[in-house]
Amino acid sequence: MANCGDSGRAEPLRLNVNGRDVAVAASRQASLLHLLRNDLGLNGPKYGCGLGQCGACTVHVDGTAARACVIPAHGMAGRRITTLEGLAGQASAAGSLVRACAAPGAGPARDWHPVQAAFEEAQAAQCGYCLNGMVMQAAALLAREPQPSEARIRAELSGNLCRCGTHVEILRAVTLAAQRMAEAPAP
Numbered sequence: 266m267a268n269c270g271d272s273g274r275a276e277p278l279r280l281n282v283n284g285r286d287v288a289v290a291a292s293r294q295a296s297l298l299h300l301l302r303n304d305l306g307l308n309g310p311k312y313g314c315g316l317g318q319c320g321a322c323t324v325h326v327d328g329t330a331a332r333a334c335v336i337p338a339h340g341m342a343g344r345r346i347t348t349l350e351g352l353a354g355q356a357s358a359a360g361s362l363v364r365a366c367a368a369p370g371a372g373p374a375r376d377w378h379p380v381q382a383a384f385e386e387a388q389a390a391q392c393g394y395c396l397n398g399m400v401m402q403a404a405a406l407l408a409r410e411p412q413p414s415e416a417r418i419r420a421e422l423s424g425n426l427c428r429c430g431t432h433v434e435i436l437r438a439v440t441l442a443a444q445r446m447a448e449a450p451a452p
């Protein structure tokens with residue numbers, strides 16, 4: 266469980282998470298993943314390897330995909346952190362919001378980032394444990410390269426592990442997200 270625990274004396278820390286400034290206390294050893302999940306209740310990022318090798322914990326730091334399990338929380342002061350929970354709101358602000366209407370009786374419509382919506386449309390999940398990382402990695406890619414080639418998508422996601430072997434569906438979902446974003450009306 267390298268780098269993910271929170272032992273030692275807690276020290277105050279201010280962070281910007283999903284567009285909100287938050288004040289927390291964490292030890293100098295605490296990882297960003299530990300703080301997000303255990304102190305802020307943001308369970309989108311998952312704990313997998315704890316070693317920066319599987320991608321399950323991926324978040325965005327200043328818009329770039331990063332492994333939260335190996336980032337010291339105290340190193341994040343002044344940085345802009347986005348988790349899976351904040352992705353939809355970010356897309357809304359950019360004008361590329363997707364209204365995914367739930368089936369009748371299944372609850373209210375959900376506002377999703379196009380990548381999240383594409384993963385559902387492509388049914389790109391089995392157990393779902395890797396999906397946070399896949400979605401966050403793909404969203405960061407499409408934000409800087411709106412029309413990546415299949416080879417580029419494969420390369421970008423090569424460090425995100427899926428134990429269920431859903432890679433073909435995940436690749437299809439990211440390609441679909443790029444298409445949907447290209448078709449979306451300009452904000």
Ligand code: FES
Pocket residue numbers: 311312313314315316317318319320321322323332333334335
């Ligand atoms: S849990 Fe962070 S990379 Fe595996």
Ligand code: FES
Pocket residue numbers: 390391392393394395396426427428429430431
């Ligand atoms: S869907 Fe199970 S690990 Fe990817």
